[in-house]
Amino acid sequence: MPQRVTRTDAELLLKTLHALFKTRALYPPGHGAVQKAAQALDRALVDVFQTPDPLLLGVADGYLVVGGVAFLGDNLQARELGQRLEARGLEGVLLLPTVRSTDLAGFLEWLRAGEAQEWENPRVTVTRLNREGEAWARGRRLHLKAVAALESVCRDVEQGRIPDPTHAQECVAGLAQLLDEHPTLVRGLTLLKDYDQYTYFHSVNVSVLALGIGRQIKLTDPELECIGIGGLFHDIGKTRTPVDVIRKPGRLSINEVTLVRWHPVYGRDILDQMAGLPPAVPRLVYEHHMRFDGGGYPGRPERAPLHPLSQLIAVSDVYDAMTTHRPYSAPLPLPVAVQALVEGSGTQLEPAVVRAFLSMMGPTPVGSLVRLASGEAAVVTRIGDEGAVNEVRLYSTPAGTLLAEAEQLLRPVGSGDVTGWVTSLSPRIDPFKAVSSGR
Ligand SMILES: [Fe+2]
Structure with missing residues (x-):
């Protein structure tokens, strides 16, 4: 001592x-x-x-x-x-x-x-x-703060008050600053999920991903502010959708689908009333379910252009929704979700935005469960700038036995070491912890 x-x-x-x-x-x-x-x-x-x-x-x-x-x-x-x-x-x-x-x-x-x-x-x-360890801890704190700020804004809307977005805006500014200092954090921060509060966690993740894509395509600071806040508030209109429809397991009826499809309109109207937001934010929220090829909802006149930033929120929303456990669907493995974005490029999604997303996250994103050539199973913890996996945390022996926590070590890997992804290993594996702990 x-x-x-x-x-x-x-x-x-x-x-x-x-x-x-x-x-x-x-x-x-x-x-x-x-x-x-x-x-x-x-x-x-x-x-x-x-x-x-x-x-x-x-x-x-x-x-x-x-x-x-x-x-x-x-x-x-x-x-x-x-x-x-x-x-x-x-x-x-x-x-x-x-x-x-x-x-x-x-x-x-x-x-x-x-x-x-x-x-x-x-x-x-x-x-x-331990700068990296500190950055992860800061990221986690900021994420939770943003969840709380969004929850408070949504509560105000539900109770008929016009919310003050200042605190939520400060959270977005904090996240933008963190990603400015530690750009690779965007790859792991969205692994934070919470089934009971999935709407709020999902919204913060969309904000983080949109900020990440925005950095990738070199947006200006005011543009980053716009998409960060737009991402956080993109589903705020759902506060006016009946909760039993939002949380309904299984398929929605036609009437229920119609109800859900009003949320971008409600979102725009709610945000229009809030003071101090960047002027483009209500439009980004209104357009977040509009497709690149002109489809989606709410409908728009043929050839009416989208706001140049709204597809950043759309791509982030689609990816995080696919990788989140919701009442009506299990999460997709991360490489499958990336593949789905690529398949939607040019129709549902704008190709340039999908390309930026892919170069940020790689085909096998941080947090993916993978099989190594040795037979061991692992979680991807780091990728290189070209998107190749270069570090994993080991979770099982080649025979498939789960390792004890002390044996779950980080291991550098090279090309050819990762042979494929696996769908699930154990519910006890927390991808965020796999990526952020021991740094
Ligand atoms: Fe939405």
């Missing part, structure tokens, strides 16, 4: 460490000022290390923590060192009691120089920020 120190000792260590950092920036190593700073640091180390335990310098949310004592951003020395550590992608530096100022001078020099070479010294060891 790293040792905890008093605030006085932590301040002393921070002050002398920072002084050495500054003097080394100004003077050559043999200069008197540097030697004086090094001696002061050595004396501080003797005072601070009262036990044989190591001492941890950590960075968390902009705070520097020295031996368990937190320094906020108003401490300039802590702020400067904390920023240097973060800039090198470090979240912790562990100092052994045998550490001396010469070790730390070398470390501070490495910190300042920013060279690609890894730092190595057994008396000063570093731990790196």
Whole structure:
């Protein structure tokens, strides 16, 4: 266990460490000022290390923590060192009691120089920020927040109030920002499903997928905002469809189909009343069931063009609906759903949008259950830019026995390692967890 120190000792260590950092920036190593700073640091180390335990310098949310004592951003020395550590992608530096100022001078020099070479010294060891793991956790939180924001908007509509979309818009902006920083997250974030709240989860997934396609075809930020919000609200008109029709298992009667087909019209009318939305959003929602070839619903005059962005929502909607478990249908395996989009290209769906979707997700998307040439079954966890699978998480032995959780390891794979997809393996397998955990 790293040792905890008093605030006085932590301040002393921070002050002398920072002084050495500054003097080394100004003077050559043999200069008197540097030697004086090094001696002061050595004396501080003797005072601070009262036990044989190591001492941890950590960075968390902009705070520097020295031996368990937190320094906020108003401490300039802590702020400067904390920023240097973060800039090198470090979240912790562990100092052994045998550490001396010469070790730390070398470390501070490495910190300042920013060279690609890894730092190595057994008396000063570093731990790196788990940036990908953090991004997945952030994605999950944002997804759940967006679900809650949408639920609240829908409740307002159901109770006859005009909703304020601000919170939902903030959620979409957060998702857009996350995908800007971590574009590959779009491939796994839509694996989040919830049968009981499938409409809300589906709507957030449509928003995420549409944002992903939008990035792929290099839309502007205002256009991304439009499709993110349009995706989130695309089925808001269903709040006016009787719930027993929405949740009915099996085939709908002709009357029920007619009722359902009003939802894009209701959606447009609801969104028209809401203040602060980008002006194109009601139209995107109105057109999300219109087909590329002129069919679909609501009907439109022959050759009337679609809004250039509405097919991004249509493609995302069709894909996520096919891969989601709903009262009337089981989800399709992800590669089958991609194939169905390709088959609908040029008739139901706009080819350029399907192409962008395919290059984003690949023919065997992240989350697909696959069989390897070795006979083992696995979940796809990463694909390359060209769409080829390059990493999986193993779930079964070649003989078909499910692996225990500790044995479900990530494995890099190359071309030819994946021989096909499988329909189902075990209901206990959570594709989102397969993709996001252990990063
Ligand atoms: Fe819809």
